Amino acid sequence: MTESNPLTRLREIMARLRDPEHGCAWDRAQTAASIVPHTLEEAYELADAVARDAGDAASTAELREELGDLLFQVVFQARIAEEAGRFDLDDVARGIADKLVRRHPHVFAGHAFGDDAEREAAWEDDKAASREQRGHASAMDDIPLALPALARAVKTQRRAARDGFDWDDAGPVVDKIHEEMAEVSVAVAEGVDPDAVAEEVGDVLFAVSNWARHLGVDPEGALRGSTRKFEARYRRMEALAAAEGQSLDALGFDAQERLYQRARRQLRGESDEPEDPQA
Template structure:
């Protein structure tokens, strides 16, 4: 492989090999292990999500490149260990896509979307059995963001019928869980107990979002961005009118919040 190769992917792999070269490579890159770069891989994945949310093609391209580098990095480490290389990774995902899309690459025909989804899940279940994993909850990474992992756990449970039939039924459960938090709080429960009960509320709200067809992780990311945008606008307004937010009362801060919302051109019913 050559760092001047005209093929972009071969060039990237050559650059990676050079970075890992014991003779003249980068000390930081040579010191890395498969486990040590996981935090960077997760960070890059989040940055891809943020770039996509920004709808800026140049930013998306750049962040996807950073994420691709993480894949190439892991592939190089696997190759050095004699376990696998980039071609093995690409071959495996290609085989998996062919296997999971018999309606595209084979003779299968599905009249309804749910039939195609059932076939997809069946193929995944077969793959888990081949790896001697038998629980419906196998292969859900612990490192996933908590909201996203909750959704995935709930979807897996739904496959065996452990789920509410409709979104309306979840609302009563949310009220029940909130009542349990309130009761524990009024009884002076220790923080660990309150944490457990609040977790139940969040898990149930995720379930409600799933029944409504809303991705909870995406929804909360959007609300985080909205809060940050409006809070920064509040800071700008406060600095324009005086010394800043620290010396303002809660009522004055609420007024700034309302003004920040109006500055976005939103209506009176737009509540965070």
């Protein structure tokens, strides 16, 4: 195998794994569709490594490894396509390079945009032209169904906003959230079927993701952060309960809530003593 070029070596390894006679049975059995779940998993693991990156040697090694795992998924897909005579990894790299150059004329062609809005408009025009070339009639046609729900919601909202279907600011979005929450309460009070309640809850989440978009916040990342924060607090709750010789699941909710507030204060570096409401 070639040792001088790491990418060449990786491609040769992939070809060997897929070899009909001497390759790996599992790798040979895979299709473009069957490895998609693995690709998504690797992407999430990379996102997690980035979120937990502390800049130290261990984090650097983990980040590098996760990037390699995701790169392998690209090489895997390209190899499957190459075997079918469709395209290879060079075509993939050439295509993305051409697209980046085309979408950055201010960097590669000396074009000057008046402001960020003009640059963004040109970017979106190029993407719209690409969608049209692929035969997509609607702005919603090529939004991946496999995207996480919050990310997909924001993407659909951005597409609609490009056509002018959007509020000018975040104020009306907040009103919409309250409206949708009231509809959930009505559905629950009227005892409608669970599917109808789920639909109303979905409307609330869609409105909240729209609010986040107007505020310039990525709701997917924000929710991941809040979930990590809750996880850290819950782990601290478990430790606090164990230090007192108790099992967290054996405590009542009020006792659990007191531990949660202690955990929250500790992790924020605040005093472990509860605030005096009379102070």
